[in-house]
Amino acid sequence: MDIAEIPILSLADEPRGIASDIGRSFRTFGFALVRDHGIDPALIAEAWRLTAELFALPTEEKMRYFMAGTGGARGYTPFRTEVAKGATEKDLKEFWHVGRDLPDDHPLRSTMLPNIWPESPAGFRTVFETLFAEFDRAGSRLLSAIALDLGLDEHWFDPAIEDGNSVLRLLHYPPVKAEASGAIRAGAHEDINLITLLLGAEEAGLELLGKDGRWLSIAPPEGALVVNIGDMLQRLTNHVLPSTTHRVRNPAGERAGYSRYSMPFFLHPRSDFRLETLPECIGSDRPDRYPATITADEYLQERLREIGLKG
Template sequence: MKKVPTLDIRRYETDRDAFVAEIGAAYREYGFCCISGHGIPRELIDGAYEAFQTFFALPAETKLQYHLKGTGGARGYTPFKVETAKDSKYADLKEFWHVGREIPRDSRFADVMAPNVWPKEVPQFEKYGYGLFDALDQLGSRVLRALALHINLPENYFQDKTDQGNSILRPIHYPPITEENVPNVRAGAHEDINFITLLVGASAEGLEVLTREGDWLPITTEGDAIVVNIGDMLQRLTNHVYPSTTHRVVNPQNDNARKPRYSVPYFLHPNPDVVLDPVAECITPDNPSRYDTSITSHEYLLERLREIKLI
């Protein structure tokens, strides 16, 4: 039975060459890998989950005060059944919140990266929400160092391309499914838009990844492992050496369908002005460049948000 590997990121310091080879092989094959040994404190993850669950339990009219219309859900609250996977007829069975990067308001990116909003009803939301944003941002940067080395780029290649990235922490609530034969799934088959996604809380069943052979492979994590997958922007930048793999969250076929599911992905984005042209190191006679037009990460993001009906 195929299985997405779990690798201990501490080996990057102690056994670098072997770790880089293994993580590179995992991403080339699956576009996914589970990362353990990351050092993000359990109390930060648990505290964040508790704050997010407290918010989602609030009355609908309270939550809707934080729905910022016309922003594409870039910050604050997005209600149930709004986001729709590309080419899907049915909206996803979820509601979510977006935490973004805190940047100086005189930054050149201020017009495309709005300030955060925080729910006053849940005082601990900001501390834990931004704490987790920061911790996953740092972990993502560590993963990108290994991915850079695997394709013969300098270790710090991504550093100045993601330090002002338009990244998003997205606490998601999938409510209990109470109807029989509901046509919607919790999250329709899709690929992520960004560079890499770090998912905290894939311990509940439902997440599945599509293998090269066309089979759906379930992913559940053990211990402290965090699922990290490639998004479309990094697939484009690496000329598909790192594939952005289709994945979905299916409805459980047992009593767990009657329970809520929570998950917290962190979408690590490049800075808005990064041009997503394939790097020379990933262009070979066997893998000629697949793109003949240039696009910045911000233009690409807007194009994709329109496709999934967020703008």
């Protein structure tokens, strides 16, 4: 398996300092690798420990936190529920969602459910509320660099993501059994949101589909974020920044007997944000692909139905 030659960028630099490099990486791969993101390694280590403990709970205990009909917006989603768009086999994964809690009187409250917190493991809520906020901060800095690369003001995305419907997903891919023939851990797909920030890709399996049609392995340095463009940002930029197909393939040999864990943070805009093509991304050689606008929440609900999380 060939490795994608994605450059490693540092978020310790100011957004203006990495704007052109991150833009080039996204235009080439749809992905970037980012170190020095500022998320405390001790916090991340504790999050991994709690994630493993959470998914080790008995299925009947985890199912107490499954809320049918909510599209998996909060709490637990059982093994083999989600299916990649256009696929027939459901993914070999289970997951838990942590989102943003809004006050009851907030105008967007009806589009964002309150969080569900498990009784155990102890300390779960404190750790993941803190980690959510840290991902939010890092994502905002990355969007500032993206804005500059697109010729926008550094703070263009700030109002778009204020009180945004972002989700932190804790993912567990159990050991792969022989009877799972035909299914993989995560089928080929694109993400729905603006950008995704991922921890946990050091364990082999994450691959992107290159422009030449070959699958390329993604191999970040330990602790680095894997960042990719989602469909909402692809739409906003008229495909200047591509949302690249990716998957998590099944491990071979001895690794098939081990669990895989990862933590993607899906950075979403506000539910009422209108996805309207940026004028900077329209030209005589690049006509507007999306003359009709749609709100972020309308777009999200369409996609949740496509991937089997909503009926």
